[in-house]
Amino acid sequence: MKIVDVCAFYAPRGGGVKTYIEHKLREGPAREHEIVVIAPGKEDRIELRGPLARIVWMQSPIFPLDSNYRFFADRDRLHALLDAEAPDMVEVSSPWRSASIIAGWRGATPKALIAHADPLSAFAYRWFGGVADRPTIDKGFDWYWRHLRRIDRDFDLVVSASESLSARLREGGLTKVVTNPMGVEAGVFSPLHRDERLRADLLAQCGLPAEATLLLGVGRHSPEKRWEMVIGAATAAGGRAPVGLVLVGGGRTHRRTAKAIAGNPHIVALKPIADRPALARLMASADALIHGCEAETFCFAAAEGLASGLPLIVPDEGGASDQGRASAGYLYEASNPVAATEAILRFVRDRAAGVSRAYAEPRTMAAHFDALFAIYAQHVRRDERRRA
Structure with missing residues (x-):
């Protein structure tokens, strides 16, 4: 498969999202999948990571809330890049502007949102949890849930990294949530x-x-x-x-x-x-x-x-x-x-008292990507049958 990840929060000094994408750039080609990351950058350039992996930097303005990042401002250029890449699967790594842009892309390629963040838990529940319960806060932020439901409607699947997040997304009205936990880097922690x-x-x-x-x-x-x-x-x-x-x-x-x-x-x-x-x-x-x-x-x-x-x-x-x-x-x-x-x-x-926990081998990032690419392959095959 050729997988294009439209990743708004991949940046040279990025955090967890960058770490995840770096894993994907290695794990995909190891399974003979081509991985292309489209990221907002200081200038237009292509960064090769091997014969089956590259980053396509698209010149974009600085993100107003954090100068470490930039944001996709040109919808038409982003759509043109996707047209040129002609992927089998499109991923989006942020539920905000980039997801809305990709939802409007006319390509028939299956689309997946990777849920890397839980902004209501990170911000709204923390800010207002002392004065209101969660149902009340959710009601006040219904605009966010409406936005997620639109993404759920326009995308083929939403990939969540934990059952707790999946449950919250389903409770919010999303119907295409798939749980695929991440894992640890193999051979490092023991x-x-x-x-x-x-x-x-x-x-x-x-x-x-x-x-x-x-x-x-x-x-x-x-x-x-x-x-x-x-x-x-x-x-x-x-x-x-x-x-x-x-x-x-x-x-x-x-x-x-x-x-x-x-x-x-x-x-x-x-x-x-x-x-x-x-x-x-x-x-x-x-x-x-x-x-x-x-x-x-x-x-x-x-x-x-x-x-x-x-x-x-x-x-x-x-x-x-x-x-x-x-x-x-x-x-x-x-x-x-x-x-x-x-x-x-x-x-x-x-x-x-000498109570100890039995050690169990952890899930690895390799296992995460095995599962993720298998899920994508199902959607690609389904899409091919639909077009046939």
Whole structure:
């Protein structure tokens, strides 16, 4: 197949979407599929990634809300690029302008939306959750659900990375949702990388002995990640048991994160770790992974934690919750710092009692793409039969 991904949020300094696309540029050609990514860029150019993979950069203006990104402004040019590529399958990696543009493309090629984000959970529910329940918030944001239902009508499928997100999309009226969880990079994360000396050193940095509990949090510093809540929960739990917390990440709210730590000697903040083997070693050397965000569509940090042999302490909503439930993890009421504290203490008690979680081999990104391309092949064959 020839698959064209119209990806508005692929950028040189992009985050999770860029990581996902980089996997696709490798995994597709490995299965003899041609992968073309159309992305908004500073100039028109083509970046070759091998005989079956390339990025077509389309000159586009800077995105007003984040200068790291650009946005598709020329509908006709984007349509012309799709006409020229003549793909078997078109993907769209954002539900906003690019999805609307592709919905209006006259090509008969099957179309898929990849649900990389859950903006209502990341923003609306977090902003207004203290004054209104979710049905009320959903009613106030019915324009968004109407927009998604239009995409669902005009596209052939909507690919979701977790059952929790799929359920919410279906409850919102979408009828073409397919769940295909993502996975971890094969051969990187493993319990075999555990290093007791590194663990002891990290606890020493937290001012604690090796007998203490070492929690690890990994992710960018932004409001929806709720690191301030995680810090508060770890601080409260640390008042009742020896608990250290190591946070790995950076981002636009790092100053707020540092302020929340406020000199707590049992919490250490580290910069992002780009060296994957080094991150794998650190993850395997902790005792549990803790996460605060209920807006994850999948949660790579949780998946990598599980692959490293770590129990999960995660909110009971969002992509992390699916992985927590599947692994008998420690779930707590989302956005509730008291509940997060109690979940930490439950884990501490279980660890002291020798309770352990059975390790299971994680799902890999290769398995994700095997499933994704199989789904696409079904739609392409269906489309060919319809045209015949």
